[in-house]
Amino acid sequence: MVRVITQETYDEVVKENIEEFDMSPEEAIKEAVAQFEAQGVDLSNIIKDLSLSSGDNHLVSETITKLKELVANKNYNEDELLQELEVLKSECSKDIAHRVRAGKEGAYTLLLNLLYSKHSKLYEELSDRDTKFITKVLECLVALMDMQPDLLDAKGVDLIKNILDNIENEDIIIATLKWTTTCCVKHEMNRQKLFAKNIGENLNLLLKVAGNEKLLSECLQVIRKMTLDDDVRVEFGKAHDHAKELGAQMLVPLTNLLKENTQPPLVSELMLTIASLLVRHELCKLVADCGVGVLFTVLADNYDNVAVVQQADKLITALAGNDDVKRDLVKSGIIPIVVSILNRHSSNPTATALTLKCIAALSLRESAHGLQFIESGAPEAIVDCMKVHPDNASVQKNACWAIRNMVARCREHNSKFHELGVESILNSAYEKFANDFGFDIKSALRDLECDVKLDEQWTGKGVPSETSSVCSETWTALEYLPETSLKAF
DSSP: OOBOOOHHHHHHHHHHHHHHHOOOHHHHHHHHHHHHHHTTBOOTTSOOSOOBOSSSSBHHHHHHHHHHHHHHSTTOOHHHHHHHHHHHHHHHTTOHHHHHHHHHTTHHHHHHHHHHHTGGGGGSOOOHHHHHHHHHHHHHHHHHHTTOGGGOOHHHHHHHHHHHHHOOOHHHHHHHHHHHHHHHTTOHHHHHHHHHTTHHHHHHHHTTOOSOHHHHHHHHHHHHHHTOOOOTTOSSOOHHHHHHHHHHHHHHHHHHHHHHOOSTTHHHHHHHHHHHHOOSHHHHHHHHHHHTTHHHHHHHHTTTOHHHHHHHHHHHHHHTTSHHHHHHHHHTTHHHHHHHHHHHTTTOHHHHHHHHHHHHHHHTTOHHHHHHHHHTTHHHHHHHHHHHOTTOHHHHHHHHHHHHHHHTTOGGGHHHHHHTTHHHHHHHHHHHHHHHHHHHHHHHHHHTTOOOOOOOSOOOOOOOHHHHHHHHHHHHHHHTSOHHHHHHO
């Protein structure tokens, strides 16, 4: 079991090393860390550098104390407060240990109260000074809550909704969206609480704000975070429900935005966001009806941009979840483009893996599509990629899927892959990745009609002797029952 200590215990050991053993601060810290790690102590939430100020407290603690003293005086100096907020933000940005310390010192409540002190001005036209103040506090909250979203409470949720409902200043909205994003990472309950406040309506309205790429980018981030399922503490999240509802509201405006923004960096974010919302057949159809032809424009304009190509692969794969949309994409000529992309970016393992997954999705349960891929040179491209990235699990696995889907319904094309020596490549992959996805490799070999040994996964162990004895006694008893009684059985 992992052991934990308090910050005070760690600081005392470091000071003891300095005072009693005449060590330098650097030596004292190194010795203390080595001592605790040898004892199996988790130091991830401990501030290890001895950045103590003139007193006995760390700078982050002293800064929060100063802020509390300033706020206690209603006529506080706002410039001095802003300076201390900048120090707090800087300290919280260092690592999780500083943020945990700040949280324990009451930084969250302090910052929230500062925002609520400006609450009445949310309904008025904000001065530049008020805007600067609110933005700085929000930036501090983002720094403080990074990787510790548990700090968010009901007052914080209400404040996020209040700001999005009532403030039009785009700098404040951007800072609020960043705070919202931070609160949603690895925290299912925060996502559900915010979603229950109907934050989707606010996000939908923000998509219509023209001319501010930063605002749109932050809005897209929040939409994607709402669809995450990354909180290990929750057995069943609502990622699918959130994606379904947000998709119904936003896929049409998002697709229209994609038509208007076919260049980086927005094009990548838009495609990634659309793909994250495509969780149902009708949503795929919604995007297709809105004009999926924009994908061809995006790929033509960004053929050499590997980052854009990766997101395009994800979007095509998601759309292919609907068989009708998949067929329409193929009829529109997507297959030669995908094969061309695979050849162009074969040196990039991530792009290669995503493109292979795209091929697998487009050829799934469609023999005609598999034939088109073969005629477009996909076998050569796939085999080359497997040779270039022999140690990349994602490339090898997705290649197996692509091969299997292409030949599963048209075995007459197996010879093409055999000519390219795919059997030996798959066998080599099996030697490396048998424990990870050996079944997928064997499935590809089987559909290619190669020699493959399929293991029987479930085998009988024989009937235990006690059970066998009971069965024997039962049948013996039945033998001696009258015929009329046997009919009951």
